[in-house]
Amino acid sequence: MSAFQGTKMNPSKFHKSQLKFLAFLIPLAIFMALPIVYIFFHAFKPIDELFAYPPRFFVDKPTFQNFVDLFTKTNDTGVPMSRFLFNSVVVTLIVVVLTVIISTMAGYALSKKNFKMKKAIFEINTLALMFVPAAVAIPRYLLIDELGLINTFLVHILPLLAMPIGLFLVKQFIDQIPDELLEAARLDGASDFQIFVRIIVPLVKPAIATIAILSFQLVWNSIESSSLYVNDEGLKTFSFYMSTLTSTVDGNNVAGQGLAAAASLIMFIPNLVIFIILQSQVMNTMAHSGIK
Amino acid sequence: MKTKTTKRDHSHWMFLAPYIVLFTTFIIIPVGAAILLSFTYFNAIETPTFIGLSNYVGLITQDEVFMQKVLPNTLTFALIVGPGGYILSFILAWALAQVPKRMRTVLALIIYSPSMTAGVAMAVVWTIIFSGDETGYLNSLLLTIGVLLEPIQWLQSPEYLMKIMIFVTLWGSMGVGFLAMLSGVLNINTEIYEAGYIDGINNRFQEIIYITIPSMKPQMLFGAVMAVVGTFQAGAIGVALSGANPTPQYAGQLMVNHLEDYGFIRYEMGYAAAISVVLLIVVYAFSKVAWRLFGEKD
Numbered sequence: 166m167s168a169f170q171g172t173k174m175n176p177s178k179f180h181k182s183q184l185k186f187l188a189f190l191i192p193l194a195i196f197m198a199l200p201i202v203y204i205f206f207h208a209f210k211p212i213d214e215l216f217a218y219p220p221r222f223f224v225d226k227p228t229f230q231n232f233v234d235l236f237t238k239t240n241d242t243g244v245p246m247s248r249f250l251f252n253s254v255v256v257t258l259i260v261v262v263l264t265v266i267i268s269t270m271a272g273y274a275l276s277k278k279n280f281k282m283k284k285a286i287f288e289i290n291t292l293a294l295m296f297v298p299a300a301v302a303i304p305r306y307l308l309i310d311e312l313g314l315i316n317t318f319l320v321h322i323l324p325l326l327a328m329p330i331g332l333f334l335v336k337q338f339i340d341q342i343p344d345e346l347l348e349a350a351r352l353d354g355a356s357d358f359q360i361f362v363r364i365i366v367p368l369v370k371p372a373i374a375t376i377a378i379l380s381f382q383l384v385w386n387s388i389e390s391s392s393l394y395v396n397d398e399g400l401k402t403f404s405f406y407m408s409t410l411t412s413t414v415d416g417n418n419v420a421g422q423g424l425a426a427a428a429s430l431i432m433f434i435p436n437l438v439i440f441i442i443l444q445s446q447v448m449n450t451m452a453h454s455g456i457k
Numbered sequence: 458m459k460t461k462t463t464k465r466d467h468s469h470w471m472f473l474a475p476y477i478v479l480f481t482t483f484i485i486i487p488v489g490a491a492i493l494l495s496f497t498y499f500n501a502i503e504t505p506t507f508i509g510l511s512n513y514v515g516l517i518t519q520d521e522v523f524m525q526k527v528l529p530n531t532l533t534f535a536l537i538v539g540p541g542g543y544i545l546s547f548i549l550a551w552a553l554a555q556v557p558k559r560m561r562t563v564l565a566l567i568i569y570s571p572s573m574t575a576g577v578a579m580a581v582v583w584t585i586i587f588s589g590d591e592t593g594y595l596n597s598l599l600l601t602i603g604v605l606l607e608p609i610q611w612l613q614s615p616e617y618l619m620k621i622m623i624f625v626t627l628w629g630s631m632g633v634g635f636l637a638m639l640s641g642v643l644n645i646n647t648e649i650y651e652a653g654y655i656d657g658i659n660n661r662f663q664e665i666i667y668i669t670i671p672s673m674k675p676q677m678l679f680g681a682v683m684a685v686v687g688t689f690q691a692g693a694i695g696v697a698l699s700g701a702n703p704t705p706q707y708a709g710q711l712m713v714n715h716l717e718d719y720g721f722i723r724y725e726m727g728y729a730a731a732i733s734v735v736l737l738i739v740v741y742a743f744s745k746v747a748w749r750l751f752g753e754k755d
Contacts, residue, residue, distance in 0.1 A: 177557065220585075297689050304491045330682075
């Protein structure tokens with residue numbers, strides 16, 4: 166580009182002036198990564214290494230024993246571990262897909278449609294951003310009880326579908342799409358639904374990817390529904406099972422430590438995979454999406 | 458021109474309906490019910506009896522734990538973790554924008570990774586690192602290099618628990634707000650900088666204050682709201698680390714824990730509802746500040 170030297174934002178190649186940023190970023194990244202790396206090593210440690218003194222960071226003789234134990238173990242009431250994992254996967258898939266669809270649809274209506282209640286709805290949604298789930302756990306419980314959702318599979322899904330932060334984000338994104346584009350499509354005879362699917366959705370992919378990551382983390386890590394609304398062991402989720410491993414097992418319980426280490430790795434991996442798949446979308450600039 | 462909507466056009470309700478139904482059911486109604494319940498005595502078995510403002514009066518005048526521990530703890534925690542995490546996210550996003558794409562992606566992934574493991578899985582790692590006997594990593598390290606003579610009960614000591622909570626939460630706070638800021642920095646048109654330099658900007662600091670931050674207001678607002686909300690929701694960490702609710706000598710007791718203590722351990726639902734209303738008000742107040750600072754005025 167030009168000879169302009171004032172800023173080097175978003176550089177296309179390496180230059181030694183970037184060294185000062187790397188000098189700060191790399192050590193920090195290493196530090197941030199340590200506990201994650203630790204989860205990896207820890208999960209593969211045989212029992213004697215888990216309790217070695219002095220404690221070791223790296224694993225000497227890696228073993229899959231912890232995973233084998235985890236998967237063959239059944240909990241006190243005879244529910245196999247794989248059942249919890251299955252529940253988690255199904256619940257997570259459904260929640261992520263539905264949350265993305267519901268928020269994007271609502272975001273489209275709030276951004277590009279004109280109707281009376283529009284402002285009020287967005288205002289209420291913005292207030293709800295501040296809503297802390299724990300703060301209303303009790304009335305939520307009573308409500309879920311009234312609706313007859315206690316001990317059902319749906320209770321893992323329904324309460325998580327309305328995500329104010331998702332609607333907020335997607336609406337902000339859709340606001341940036343020029344009205345002329347939609348007008349043109351309408352003149353060409355596109356229906357509302359076609360406009361939504363063919364124009365809105367492709368243009369707000371970065372926002373959609375962000376909501377997907379957010380809602381994935383929310384539901385995959387959530388233990389609320391299993392601990393509060395479900396008594397039937399067969400309907401509980403993996404994250405809940407994982408939390409019982411860490412809380413009921415004290416530090417000296419030999420078998421529990423290995424299980425907990427393996428379970429934390431299994432909790433972590435899907436987050437990592439989802440993020441790697443979606444990150445290019447999230448960091449995608451609007452310049453690429455043709456809006457600017 | 459675009460208000461060409463005919464009388465029969467109600468398609469917006471079709472798009473909005475699923476969201477509104479779920480939102481009303483699982484957010485609006487519970488919040489409303491929490492406000493109503495907060496004026497009652499309710500033990501989860503008998504029907505609630507109306508007692509007016511007693512819960513609030515009791516919370517403010519008689520609950521010593523709340524006034525002396527929980528509220529100061531919550532404010533300290535929020536004031537350090539909220540702005541701290543927020544400023545850190547911005548600095549990191551800004552620094553990351555200065556390196557080439559491939560390197561940036563890898564570094565961003567690593568920096569974001571702690572927030573992926575949030576909650577349950579993380580407690581395992583940190584409890585082992587801060588474990589109270591000599592098998593704990595920190596104790597072991599400090600004993601070996603001779604800083605300590607005997608192991609410290611990190612997570613059970615009122616002196617350290619809060620500091621560790623703040624540290625762990627900050628470490629995990631580079632979440633979606635951070636990603637939004639990163640894309641915000643990258644989105645700024647470089648021509649704006651060029652124009653800025655012509656108008657007399659002459660260093661990096663001015664560049665940030667006059668161009669970078671104003672150009673990414675929506676992302677800064679999003680990041681701020683996420684920071685406020687995240688901070689007040691982080692209550693689980695103290696209980697997860699120390700393994701007890703209440704935390705040792707209430708050292709790490711936050712409002713969320715106090716609420717759970719009364720609601721799910723003592724079953725004083727009316728009182729717990731009053732705490733939750735106070736919590737909502739506090740979060741709302743903090744978010745208002747964030748809107749003031751970064752909200753678009755229209």
